[in-house]
Amino acid sequence: MKKMMMLLMASVLFLAACSGSDSADGGGGSEQDSNKVTIWAWDPNFNIAALNMAKEMYEKENPDVEIEIVENAQADIVQKLNTGLSSGTSKGLPSIVLIEDYRAQSFLQAYPDAFHDMSDSFNVDDFAEYKIAPTSFDGKQYGLPFDSGVTGLYVRTDYLEEAGYTLEDLQGIDWNEYIEIGKKVKEATGKDMITLDPNDLGLIRLMIQTAGAWYMEEDGVTPALAGNEALKQAFEAYKGMMDADIVKPNSDWSQFVANFNSGDVASVPTGNWITPSVKAEASQSGKWAVAPIPKLSVEGAVNASNLGGSSWYVLNGDSSEAAADFLGKTFGSNADLYQQLVTEIGAIGTYKPASGGEAYEKADEFFGGQKIISDFAGWTEEIQGLNYGMHTYAIEDIMIVEMQNYLNGKSIDDVLNDAQAQAEAQLK
Amino acid sequence: MSSKTKTATIGSSSSKKFGMNSKMKSTLIGWSFVMIAVIMICTFYFYPMVQALILSFQSGTGTNLEFVGLDNYKRLLTDSTFLTAVKNTFIYLIVQVPVMIILALFLSVLLNDRTLKWKGLYRTAMFLPAVTSLVAYSVIFKYLFANDGLVNTMLLKFSLVPDAINWLADPFWAKVTIILAITWRWTGYNMIFYLSALQNVDQSIYEAAKMDGASAFQQFFKITIPMLKPIILFTSITSTIGTLQLFDEVMNITKGGPGNATTSISQYIYNLSFKYTPDFGYAATVSYFIVILIVIFSVIQFKVAGDRND
Numbered sequence: 001m002k003k004m005m006m007l008l009m010a011s012v013l014f015l016a017a018c019s020g021s022d023s024a025d026g027g028g029g030s031e032q033d034s035n036k037v038t039i040w041a042w043d044p045n046f047n048i049a050a051l052n053m054a055k056e057m058y059e060k061e062n063p064d065v066e067i068e069i070v071e072n073a074q075a076d077i078v079q080k081l082n083t084g085l086s087s088g089t090s091k092g093l094p095s096i097v098l099i100e101d102y103r104a105q106s107f108l109q110a111y112p113d114a115f116h117d118m119s120d121s122f123n124v125d126d127f128a129e130y131k132i133a134p135t136s137f138d139g140k141q142y143g144l145p146f147d148s149g150v151t152g153l154y155v156r157t158d159y160l161e162e163a164g165y166t167l168e169d170l171q172g173i174d175w176n177e178y179i180e181i182g183k184k185v186k187e188a189t190g191k192d193m194i195t196l197d198p199n200d201l202g203l204i205r206l207m208i209q210t211a212g213a214w215y216m217e218e219d220g221v222t223p224a225l226a227g228n229e230a231l232k233q234a235f236e237a238y239k240g241m242m243d244a245d246i247v248k249p250n251s252d253w254s255q256f257v258a259n260f261n262s263g264d265v266a267s268v269p270t271g272n273w274i275t276p277s278v279k280a281e282a283s284q285s286g287k288w289a290v291a292p293i294p295k296l297s298v299e300g301a302v303n304a305s306n307l308g309g310s311s312w313y314v315l316n317g318d319s320s321e322a323a324a325d326f327l328g329k330t331f332g333s334n335a336d337l338y339q340q341l342v343t344e345i346g347a348i349g350t351y352k353p354a355s356g357g358e359a360y361e362k363a364d365e366f367f368g369g370q371k372i373i374s375d376f377a378g379w380t381e382e383i384q385g386l387n388y389g390m391h392t393y394a395i396e397d398i399m400i401v402e403m404q405n406y407l408n409g410k411s412i413d414d415v416l417n418d419a420q421a422q423a424e425a426q427l428k
Numbered sequence: 429m430s431s432k433t434k435t436a437t438i439g440s441s442s443s444k445k446f447g448m449n450s451k452m453k454s455t456l457i458g459w460s461f462v463m464i465a466v467i468m469i470c471t472f473y474f475y476p477m478v479q480a481l482i483l484s485f486q487s488g489t490g491t492n493l494e495f496v497g498l499d500n501y502k503r504l505l506t507d508s509t510f511l512t513a514v515k516n517t518f519i520y521l522i523v524q525v526p527v528m529i530i531l532a533l534f535l536s537v538l539l540n541d542r543t544l545k546w547k548g549l550y551r552t553a554m555f556l557p558a559v560t561s562l563v564a565y566s567v568i569f570k571y572l573f574a575n576d577g578l579v580n581t582m583l584l585k586f587s588l589v590p591d592a593i594n595w596l597a598d599p600f601w602a603k604v605t606i607i608l609a610i611t612w613r614w615t616g617y618n619m620i621f622y623l624s625a626l627q628n629v630d631q632s633i634y635e636a637a638k639m640d641g642a643s644a645f646q647q648f649f650k651i652t653i654p655m656l657k658p659i660i661l662f663t664s665i666t667s668t669i670g671t672l673q674l675f676d677e678v679m680n681i682t683k684g685g686p687g688n689a690t691t692s693i694s695q696y697i698y699n700l701s702f703k704y705t706p707d708f709g710y711a712a713t714v715s716y717f718i719v720i721l722i723v724i725f726s727v728i729q730f731k732v733a734g735d736r737n738d
Contacts, residue, residue, distance in 0.1 A: 079702045086491055086708060106705035110490025198597050199685035249575060251596050251682075390489070394704035397509070401687035404599070422508055 036066045037323045041098040042074040045276060046147070047310075049345045054330035054337060061329075065322055070094065078103065085111040093315055095323035098146070100310045101134040105220055106390040107313075108137040115142045116314035121324045122332030128350040130385035135311045142313055144327050145350045147273065149309030150380040151206055152290040153178075154260075154268040154278055156191075157368065163188035170291035172303055175207065175237035178294040182246035185266045193246035193266050195259040201396050201403065202307055206269065207234035210293060211301040212384035215399070215423075220389030223423035225399075226416045233296045235406055235415065242407055269293055271307040272376045275346050278366075285366045292379060304382035309350075348376050355380075391427050398422050484716050486709035493709055500713035510714060512688050513696040516603070520692070521671045524607045529664055532615050536622035537652060551623070558617035566680035569609045570596070573681075599689035602682050606690055609677050614670070618663045625659040626652070661733045668725050672718055693718055 041047040048071050055067045072080070077097065084093045085107075099107055108115060119141045124132060127145040135143030157167060163184040170181070182193030196203060208214060213230035216223060225231060241247050248265055250256045260268050261281040268274060278288060292303035312331060314323045330337055331351070338354035341347040343362070349355075355377045363369045398419050406415045486493040487500055504510055539550055557565065572578050573595035580592040595601045629652070637647050653660070675694035678684055684691035684699075693714065700711040 075702075082490070082702055082706050086706065088491060106489070110492065110705055112492075198687075199683050249594075249597055251570070251574065255574065390705045397688065397699065397703075400685065401509075404687040404689075425503075425506060426509070 034318045035064055035322055036068065037096060037319050037326055038068045038070060038094040039096040039098075039323075040070050040072050040077050040080075040094040042072060042077060044071055046273065046345060046347055047098055050146075050341055050347055053340055053344070054326075054334075057334065057337060058326055058330050062325075065326065067326065074100065081107065085114050090114070090315060090317040093317070095315055095317055095319045096327065097313050097315060098310050099143070099313055100308065101131070101149070102308075102388050102392040104134050104143055104311065104313075105137065105388060108142055109390050112137075114315055116316050116320045116324060118142055118144055118314060118324060118327070121328035126333070126352055128352065128380055128383070130306060130383045131309070131311065131350050133385050133387040143311035144313075144332055145311045146331060147309050148348045148350045148376070148380045149271045149273070149306040150348065150376050150383060151269065151271050151293045151305045151307050152372070152376060152379065153293050154270070154274065154288060154290055156263070156266045156284075156287055157289050158287045159185055159189045159191055159266040167289050167291060170294075172292065173294045174297045174301075175233075175294045176240070176297065179237065179240045179244050179246065182241065182266070183244050186244075186246050189266065191264060191266050192248040194241060194269065195248045195250050195256055195265045196241075197250050197252065197256060198404070199251070199400060201399055203269065204231070204234045204238060204399065204403075205392075205396075206293065206305045206307045207237060207296055209305040209384060209386060210295040210303065211298040212386065213298070214386050214388060215392060215395040216387070216389035218387060220387045221391070221427070223391075223395060223420055223427060225395070225423060226420035228416065230296055230298050230301075232412055232416060233298060235403065235412055237296070238403065239407055271309070272348055272372075273308065275372070282366075286368050288367050289370055290367060290372050290375060292375075302382050302384065304379040304384075306383050342373055346373070348373060348380070350380065391423075394426060395419075395423050398426070480712045480715060483709055484712040487707060488709060489705050489707060496709070500710050503710065504713060504717060509688060509691070510693075510696060513691045513693045514717075516688075516690060517672060517674065517692050519603060520607060520610070520674060521668060524610055525664060525667045525671060527607075528611050528615050528618060528667060529660065531611070532618035532663070533622055533653075533656070533660075535615065536619045536626060537648065539619070540623060540626045551620075554616040554619055556616065557613050558620075560613070562613070562676035563680055565613060566609065566677050569605065569612075569677075570681045573605045596682055597686050599686055602686060602690045606677055606681060609681060610671070610674070613677075614667065618667065621659050621663055622656060625656050629655045657733060661729060664733075665726050665729050668729070669722050672722055672725075 039051060041051060048069060051069045055069065059065070059067065077099075081093070081097065081099075084090070117140045122144060124141050128148065131143075131145035131148075132141070135141065135145055153170060155167070155170060160166065160170075160181075163181070165181060165184070173181075178193075185191060185193055194203075208228075208230040211230035211233075213224075213228060215225060215231075248259055250259055257277050257280075259265050260278065261284075263284065268278070278284075293305050295301040295303050295305075312327050314320050314327065331349070335351070335354040335357070338349045338351050339357045339359040341349060342357075342359040360374045360377055361371055362373065364372050402410075402415045402419045405418075406412060483493075484500060485495055485497060487496045488494055535554060538544075539547060539554070544550075574580075575592055575594060575596075577595075579595065583589045584592060593601055595605045633651055633655075634647060637651060642650065673694050674692040675698065678690050678692045678695050679698070682690045684695050697711050697714050700707055700714065
C-alpha cells in the first residue's frame, strides 16, 4: 500500500512538474522586462519596412531599449489578439500592435482595459482628422494614426486615349459618368473597366465614404442601412457596372493584382497602398495615371475617400511606457521619418507637418511624371471623417448576400430593409 | 498460485493493518493505472466542455460577457446566416457522404481483385489525397476551378460547355466545387477501411456463391455489403461528423461565398469569434448546436444500420 501511495504521489508530482515547466516555458516569451518592446504588424514591404526605419532611428538615441519586430499576417494578428485578450492575460501578446481602422473600435470596446491611453504621447492635432474617430474611444486617444488609406482612380491612359478620353475627363466625375466612360473603353479596346471580387465590398465602402456615409449611425452601433441614400446609390452604381458588362471578376488578391498587371482592366479605384503592386509591372511604365476617385451624386459628396489604413496601438503591460515613448518619438513626431517613408517605400502617412517636404513633390515617371504623392496628400485632407463603429465586417457579410440578391433582381428598397432587419437582429 | 504470490508482494505487510482484501487491492491498483489518463481527460476534455456550455449561456463583446439565459439559443433559431449555414452543411452531407461512400466501396472492390496488376500503385494513388494538407489542396482546387483555371480551359477546349462555368462565383457551382473537393480528398481514406475489411472476408464464401451461380452483382450486394456493414457504419459516422465540422475547404476555396452560399457551420463559428467583433458566448452556442447534431446523427445511424449486426 505504501508503495502504491508512493507511486501515486510520484505521478502527481510528475504531473505537477510537467505542468509547472510548461507554464514556465509558455511564460518565457511574456517575461516582458520594461525595456523590451515587441511589435506585431503585417506586410513586409510596407508596415514592417516602416517599422525597421523607425527602429533604426530610435535605437540610435535610446540604446538601452530593445525593439523586436514580428511579422504576422493580419488575420493571424486579429485572431491571436482576440484569443489572448479574451483570456484576460497579456502574456504572449506584444507591446505594440497594428490594427486596421475598420476593426479598431471592435477591439477598443470589447477589451476596454487592454489598451494604453496614448493621449499624452503625441499631439492629436498633428494628424489627419478623419483618422481620429476610429482610433479613439470614450474621449481618449488610443491609436497613433499611421498610413493613409486615401484612394485614387488608377487608370491606363493609353486605353483612355483609344476611347477618346484624356485624364482631364476623369477629374471630378461621379460613378455614373465612370460607368459611361467604362462602356466606351470596352467598346474601343475590348478591355473591362474594373475588376471586382464579389466577396469583397471594398468598393461600396469607398463609394459611401465619398458622401460621408457609413453602414452605421454616428454612434457606431446602430445599423443605418434602410433609407441610406449613399448606400442606395452605391448599390445602383455597382449593379450598373455589372449590367454594363465592364467588370472582370476575381476571387482573391493575387487574381486582383494579376488582372491589372496583365493589362486586362483599364482602371483600379482603390487605396494608395496599391501603388507598389501597380508599379511591379515595370513594362507598363508611363501608361498609368491617378485621377481623383469618382464620387456619389449625393449632396456634400467629395472626390476623396479612404479604403483600409491602420494605426498603432499599445497594449497595457510592463513595457507599455517604453512602447508609448517609442511610438511618440518616431511615428508621433518625427517628420524626417515620414519623408524617408515616402521616398523609400512610398508609404503615405497621416502626419500633417510632414506632408509638405520635397519627397512629396517628386514626379513619378511610372505615372507619366505625375506627382502622385502630392496629389494623394491633397486628397487626404478632403476625406470625410467617420466613426466606422465596431461591426463593419459583420454588416459587410450581410451586405454581400444582399448584393447577390439585388443583382438577381430584388428591389433596392427591399434589399436595404432586409439588410437592416438582419443587422439589427445580429448586432444586439 | 504464482499470481497470488505476486499480489502478496505488491500489497506488502500494510494490507493487514488496513484490513484490505485482495479484491479491493486490485481495484485500487487498476484505478491508479488509469488515474493519470482520467485526470488528463477531465482537465483537457471535460472541463473545457463544461466551460463552453456555461459560455453558451453568456453574450457580449470580447471580455464583456454577461449571462443571458437561453437568449443565445433563441437567437439561433432566428439567425438567417446561421440557418443558411446549417442548410449548406446539410446539402454537403446529403449529397457528399453517400456519393463518397458508394465510390469508396466501388473502388475498394475493384482494387481487391486478386488478378489485378499494379495493385499497390493504384492503392497508393487513391490514398495519396488523404495525406495532403487540407489547406494546400484547397488552394490548388481554388486555382483549378478559377474562371480561367484548368478545369474551365479543358471543358472549353473539348467543347463540353458553351461558356466558361463560373465555378466559384455561382451559388450552385460553388457548392459543387466544394463537394468535388471533399470527395477527392476523403474517398481514398474511406476506401482503405473497406479494403482492409474486404481482405478479412473469407474467399471461400465467394467461391461457394460462384458455384451456386451467383452473378458478380449478387455477390456484391449479398456478400460484400453485409460483410462490410460494421465498417460502412463506422465510415458513414466519421464522414458525417467530418462534414458537420467542415471548415478548411470552405474557408480556403470560396471563403463561404458567393454571399453565404457555401458557408458551413464551423466557418460561421470562426466568423463570430474572429472576423466580427468577437461574441464568444454566441459562438459557443453554435458549437453546441453541432454537438447536438452529431449526437442525433450518430444515434440514427446506429439505429438504422447497427442493431441487426450486434
